[in-house]
Amino acid sequence: MTHTLEYSANVSPPKAKHLLSRICKDCLPTRTRLRNHFVQCQEECPLCSQVPEEEWHLLVECEGSREAWSVMGLEQILTPRLQSCNNIQELIFDICCRESKEVAGKMALLMWVLWQNRNNFVWHETRISARQAGLQAMSMWEDWIQVNGQVVTTNKAGQQQHVAHVNEQQQPPRYSYLKCNVDASFLGTTNATGSGWCFRDNQGRFLLAGSNVILGRLNTIEGEAVAMKEAISEAIQRGFTHVIFESDSQILIDAISSRQQGYSTFSPLISNIRSLLSLVPNFELFD
Structure with missing residues (x-):
């Protein structure tokens, strides 16, 4: 799993990579996990108050989280795996292994935004909608790519490769354009x-x-x-x-x-x- 996390690390912020690491090591402090460690707290999800809070529910199913995946452009990546993956760790591992580094990085950043939104509600009683979470993750992804000066492309052989982002805005267009x-x-x-x-x-x-x-x-x-x-x-x-x-x-x-x-x-x-x-x-x- 360490190799899997490194796979997405180069195209996502360190905080997103760190979150994936916590999830895959079973140490994300969801309410279900806290209760299993004898912490006296409510078990229900703080966002919907409907079911026990665990990673799969919070990051995939809760309060329209699927819309956040859709806004981020990952709906078609997620949907086929809803039945084949048994838990959030399998979902992360499968996406990191089978999809591009760009997709893996976007997934990591989206999960970070969803987890941050949950924490903001628990500790500060502020939250954004699933759509807003998706847009925020998309904006953060765009900023990350621009700051790091690179994009991820796929060559004709299907191999992922990084290329430097070249700012060509100052180059003149073709004749007559x-x-x-x-x-x-x-x-x-x-x-x-x-x-x-x-x-x-x-x-x-x-x-x-x-x-x-x-x-x-x-x-x-x-x-x-x-x-x-x-x-x-x-x-x-x-x-x-x-x-x-x-x-x-x-x-x-x-x-x-x-x-x-x-x-x-x-x-x-x-x-x-x-x-x-x-x-x-x-x-x-x-x-």
């Missing part, structure tokens, strides 16, 4: 999210830009998606026919490019972006 960069911003402690976009020609000269403020604190990926949607709509309205749209969110680009249909509340926005892109054949995405 425009380039549009999109981004999201968060306005201090206010309950608002900013989105913006900027068009340049193939020589890097500024053409036009726009921005918007949305009431409500969106997740980083949601903010990027809103900015992307607004930029594509603007390009269509202005009659642009050859545009490369860039975002620094690998997760957003993957979600738009994927043929899989999601089932989270984030999915309609992605579907809308896909529909807009389909209207103009020479609109492209780049991260």
